[in-house]
Amino acid sequence: xxxxxxxxxxxxxxxxxxxxxxxxxxxxxxxxxxxxxxxxxxxxxxxxxxxxxxxxxxxxxxxxxxxxxxxxxxxxxxxxxxxxxxxxxxxxxxxxxxxxxxxxxxxxxxxxxxxxxxxxxxxxxxxxxxxxxxxxxxxxxxxxxxxxxxxxxxxxxxxxxxxxxxxxxxxxxxxxxxxxxxxxxxxxxxxxxxxxxxxxxxxxxxxxxxxxxxxxxxxxxxxxxxxxxxxxxxxxxxxxxxxxxxxxxxxxxxxxxxxxxxxxxxxxxxxxxxxxxxxxxxxxxxxxxxxxxxxxxxxxxxxxxxxxxxxxxxxxxxxxxxxxxxxxxxxxxxxxxxxxxxxxxxxxxxxxxxxxxxxxxxxxxxxxxxxxxxxxxxxxxxxxxxxxxxxxxxxxxxxxxxxxxxxxxxxxxxxxxx
Amino acid sequence: xxxxxxxxxxxxxxxxxxxxxxxxxxxxxxxxxxxxxxxxxxxxxxxxxxxxxxxxxxxxxxxxxxxxxxxxxxxxxxxxxxxxxxxxxxxxxxxxxxxxxxxxxxxxxxxxxxxxxxxxxxxxxxxxxxxxxxxxxxxxxxxxxxxxxxxxxxxxxxxxxxxxxx
Numbered sequence: 001x002x003x004x005x006x007x008x009x010x011x012x013x014x015x016x017x018x019x020x021x022x023x024x025x026x027x028x029x030x031x032x033x034x035x036x037x038x039x040x041x042x043x044x045x046x047x048x049x050x051x052x053x054x055x056x057x058x059x060x061x062x063x064x065x066x067x068x069x070x071x072x073x074x075x076x077x078x079x080x081x082x083x084x085x086x087x088x089x090x091x092x093x094x095x096x097x098x099x100x101x102x103x104x105x106x107x108x109x110x111x112x113x114x115x116x117x118x119x120x121x122x123x124x125x126x127x128x129x130x131x132x133x134x135x136x137x138x139x140x141x142x143x144x145x146x147x148x149x150x151x152x153x154x155x156x157x158x159x160x161x162x163x164x165x166x167x168x169x170x171x172x173x174x175x176x177x178x179x180x181x182x183x184x185x186x187x188x189x190x191x192x193x194x195x196x197x198x199x200x201x202x203x204x205x206x207x208x209x210x211x212x213x214x215x216x217x218x219x220x221x222x223x224x225x226x227x228x229x230x231x232x233x234x235x236x237x238x239x240x241x242x243x244x245x246x247x248x249x250x251x252x253x254x255x256x257x258x259x260x261x262x263x264x265x266x267x268x269x270x271x272x273x274x275x276x277x278x279x280x281x282x283x284x285x286x287x288x289x290x291x292x293x294x295x296x297x298x299x300x301x302x303x304x305x306x307x308x309x310x311x312x313x314x315x316x317x318x319x320x321x322x323x324x325x326x327x328x329x330x331x332x333x334x335x336x337x338x339x340x341x342x343x344x345x346x347x348x349x350x351x352x353x354x355x356x357x358x359x360x361x362x363x364x365x366x367x368x369x370x371x372x373x374x375x376x377x378x379x380x381x382x383x384x385x386x387x388x389x390x391x392x393x394x395x396x397x398x399x400x401x402x403x404x405x406x407x408x409x410x411x412x413x414x415x416x417x418x
Numbered sequence: 419x420x421x422x423x424x425x426x427x428x429x430x431x432x433x434x435x436x437x438x439x440x441x442x443x444x445x446x447x448x449x450x451x452x453x454x455x456x457x458x459x460x461x462x463x464x465x466x467x468x469x470x471x472x473x474x475x476x477x478x479x480x481x482x483x484x485x486x487x488x489x490x491x492x493x494x495x496x497x498x499x500x501x502x503x504x505x506x507x508x509x510x511x512x513x514x515x516x517x518x519x520x521x522x523x524x525x526x527x528x529x530x531x532x533x534x535x536x537x538x539x540x541x542x543x544x545x546x547x548x549x550x551x552x553x554x555x556x557x558x559x560x561x562x563x564x565x566x567x568x569x570x571x572x573x574x575x576x577x578x579x580x581x582x583x584x
Contacts, residue, residue, distance in 0.1 A: 023559065023560075023561050023583065025581050025583065035444070036440070036443065036444055036484075036486060037485060037486065037487065039447055040447065040487050040488065040491075043447065044571075044572050047572040047576075048571075048572045048575035048576055049575075049576050050575075065440075065444060066444045071445065073444075073445035073446050074444050074445055077444070077445075077446075077447070119485055120484070120485055121483065121484045121485040121509055123485075135485040135509050136485060136509065136512065137485050137486070137487035137509060137512060137513035137516060137517075138487040138513075139487060139513065139516040139517060139570070139571045139572060140512060140513075140516060140571065142572070142575075143571055143575060143580075143581070146575065146580070147575075147580045147581065149580065149581055150581075151561060151581050151583065153559065153561075185431050185479055185482060186431070186478055186479035186482065186505065186507070189479065189505060189507060189508060190508055219479065219482065219507060219508070221508060274431060361440040361444075362435075362439065362440045362441045363440055363441060363444050367441075380433075380435070380483065380484075382433050382435040382436065382483060383435075383436070383459050384435055384436070384439050384441075384459040385435050385440070387439075387440070387441045389439075389459040
């Protein structure tokens with residue numbers, strides 16, 4: 001009987017054959033925490049009588065969620081993280097370097113076959129690099145920091161086969177929103193997802209990150225893809241380390257196989273207040289928008305900014321819209337500057353904020369007012385997510401966000417993409 | 419472990435942003451302060467309504483969303499005895515066990531707002547005293563029972579200097 005990708009990765013990391021529904025204790029290759037979760041992990045580390053880090057070269061903290069600090073409470077927690085990482089001798093990415101889920105892939109430490117835990121639910125993003133990476137809480141993170149290990153229930157896998165060709169103006173974000181709407185917010189709970197098919201193969205590596213990033217929004221523990229030439233081309237910019245791709249066996253056992261033809265997919269939106277409340281954009285076209293957000297770990301990469309700039313080039317956003325742009329990392333910002341993308345976005349009327357999580361988590365950088373409508377490239381639209389429970393958040397692709405910023409209402413980006 | 423209290427009902431997909439909003443959790447490690455805001459976006463008076471030992475009763479997918487451990491901690495520090503739901507999102511489930519907040523999978527359609535409950539974890543049953551019915555509990559995986567019995571993951575680590583499930 002064959003194995004899925006995640007069964008193979010767990011087999012390699014726990015030292016015996018791992019099969020769905022077994023409990024295993026596995027070695028981890030990398031451990032990450034961010035500023036919303038690491039302070040509690042430091043507490044748990046001390047509570048565990050932790051002395052040292054299992055391997056300081058395999059650990060990082062990232063200050064990205066409230067960066068730069070908006071108040072003294074946050075500043076104190078950031079300081080705690082800086083002091084702990086210095087004392088234990090591991091790397092801390094400080095304000096302005098970017099979002100953890102962009103920085104860890106850019107570090108070159110993670111690739112095909114890796115096993116990563118991160119104290120952030122969107123750690124599943126690195127599944128786009130053929131890694132098993134998953135979100136944990138602060139106490140699990142502390143356990144990982146001390147032991148270099150984590151216990152897992154080996155998950156069953158749902159295979160999503162996405163064939164056909166995405167039409168122009170329809171992107172990986174539209175596809176993953178559609179899949180989440182179809183499978184629902186808990187359709188993959190306790191399971192892994194494997195994304196495969198012609199449409200995934202045809203996607204750029206950056207577009208694939210968007211799909212893997214949102215696996216947790218269907219409840220999944222991980223969202224994995226095969227590694228191919230595009231994966232290795234992307235990785236070789238950051239590392240010369242050799243990784244071995246992990247592929248599922250032809251006779252691997254899946255909990256479900258779901259098949260899709262993406263050829264007729266339209267731009268999608270997730271409506272308030274749930275990510276699986278998905279509809280075609282056409283259903284709400286023309287509804288006014290007061291704030292548009294481009295960025296986050298879902299859609300703040302160079303390709304996303306480039307798509308938005310392509311629509312906004314030489315134009316001005318609608319005067320009734322605030323357009324906030326947060327690049328996913330300093331490297332993305334530098335690349336976008338070199339390409340003239342930042343110039344285009346700022347000339348169009350964008351408010352550029354620090355590379356990081358920006359307004360996605362409701363701490364700073366653009367909290368909407370009562371009754372306002374926000375269109376965002378983020379991954380969550382929960383009530384209050386952006387800091388005001390009386391605002392409404394819609395999720396969409398960078399193209400749809402840019403087109404809507406331009407017109408001041410929900411707009412099909414295909415009007416601007418020739 | 420045995421708990422008695424009143425049911426506070428919520429719907430499906432109660433996410434961790436609703437349990438404790440990001441606008442509070444980034445600021446402090448004072449869980450008593452965070453507890454004052456628990457469930458605020460769903461019920462602004464929730465903290466005032468809870469009596470020590472009461473239960474949060476959710477539908478499916480309780481605790482979905484972010485990995486914030488402040489979510490189970492804020493519930494615990496609000497003196498909620500346990501969370502009952504049809505199913506839990508996996509990170510919340512782990513975090514609750516790791517931090518010693520009892521989480522119970524059961525058919526919560528059999529419980530209404532305000533029902534008086536007695537939850538007996540060792541016997542694996544909930545007594546709905548208001549309705550005079552018994553509701554079976556789906557047992558926890560063995561690993562989690564071990565962590566709970568050790569007093570949470572931190573205590574487990576203090577005891578064994580690592581994971582020990584043998």
